[in-house]
Amino acid sequence: MLVTNIWRVSADRSGSTRRRLADVALGLFEANGYERTTVNEIAAACGVSHMTFFRHFPRKESVLLEDPYDPAIALAVRRQPASLPAIERVARGLLAVSKTFDDAVGTDARRRIAVAAGVPQLRAGMVENSRATEDSIVAACVSDGSDPIEIRVAAAACLAALSTALLHWATTEPGPALTEVVGSALVTVVPTLEAGS
Numbered sequence: 115m116l117v118t119n120i121w122r123v124s125a126d127r128s129g130s131t132r133r134r135l136a137d138v139a140l141g142l143f144e145a146n147g148y149e150r151t152t153v154n155e156i157a158a159a160c161g162v163s164h165m166t167f168f169r170h171f172p173r174k175e176s177v178l179l180e181d182p183y184d185p186a187i188a189l190a191v192r193r194q195p196a197s198l199p200a201i202e203r204v205a206r207g208l209l210a211v212s213k214t215f216d217d218a219v220g221t222d223a224r225r226r227i228a229v230a231a232g233v234p235q236l237r238a239g240m241v242e243n244s245r246a247t248e249d250s251i252v253a254a255c256v257s258d259g260s261d262p263i264e265i266r267v268a269a270a271a272c273l274a275a276l277s278t279a280l281l282h283w284a285t286t287e288p289g290p291a292l293t294e295v296v297g298s299a300l301v302t303v304v305p306t307l308e309a310g311s
Contacts, residue, residue, distance in 0.1 A: 132170040134160050139177040143229045148178075148236065178230045179239045184247050187211050188254035191269075196258045200268035203260075204251060205304040208272055212296035220292035227284035244273045275299040 138159045142151040153174050157164045171177055191207030198206070215223075230236040251269040256262050279299035283289065290298075301308045 131160075131162065131166065135162070135167055135170055136177050139174075140225055140229065143178070144225065148229055148233045175236055175239055178226050178236060179243055181243050181247070183211065184250040186214075187247060188250040191251050192254040192258065196255075196260055200260065200264040201271060202304050202306060203255075204265065204268040204272045205300045205307055207251075208276065209297060209300050209307065212293050215292050215296075217291065223280070223292055224284045224288075227280055231281050231285050240277065244270075244277055247273055272300060272303055275303045 135156060139151070139156045142156060142159065151174075153167050154164050156174075156177075157167045160166075171180070187208060190210045191204050193210075194203040194206045196203070230240060248266060248269040252262050252265050255265045276296060276299050279295050279302075283292075283295045289295075297307075
């Protein structure tokens with residue numbers, strides 16, 4: 115899922131190189147534009163070769179679109195009671211993951227989404243990411259007997275609400291925290307969350 119596009123930085127050199135590449139790339143995208151920034155420029159600004167960049171990111175857009183949260187999202191949804199309506203189960207799982215976000219995650223997400231929002235190919239990549247998140251939610255839930263169509267529709271509805279809210283949030287004046295935006299979007303889709311979340 116695009117909206118949580120944050121890297122888990124390991125303590126080893128590889129993790130710090132990856133983080134540095136991501137940070138420098140984002141700064142260059144913001145300063146010069148995504149399309150005008152080359153992989154060679156990113157690598158040079160980090161003092162590494164372009165091959166080092168490609169060891170960490172398969173493509174330039176991966177810096178903005180990689181999403182390591184799908185397994186956590188799928189697990190959080192699966193952990194919700196299977197007796198809940200599918201839409202509520204998915205929304206509660208997404209809400210549970212969002213509660214792990216801190217201010218740094220919110221700042222990083224806002225910057226990355228803002229860059230991606232202005233580039234048609236990246237917006238298309240965001241749609242593909244949402245579909246991958248949807249697939250992981252369905253795969254996690256069918257093992258307990260959940261109807262795959264119901265879960266897929268619920269996941270698609272919740273993820274569409276999140277994507278819409280987060281695109282707006284990232285491209286307007288700073289406002290609420292990321293967790294509040296996620297919560298509001300999910301309550302719009304599942305009003306019962308407000309009372310029981």
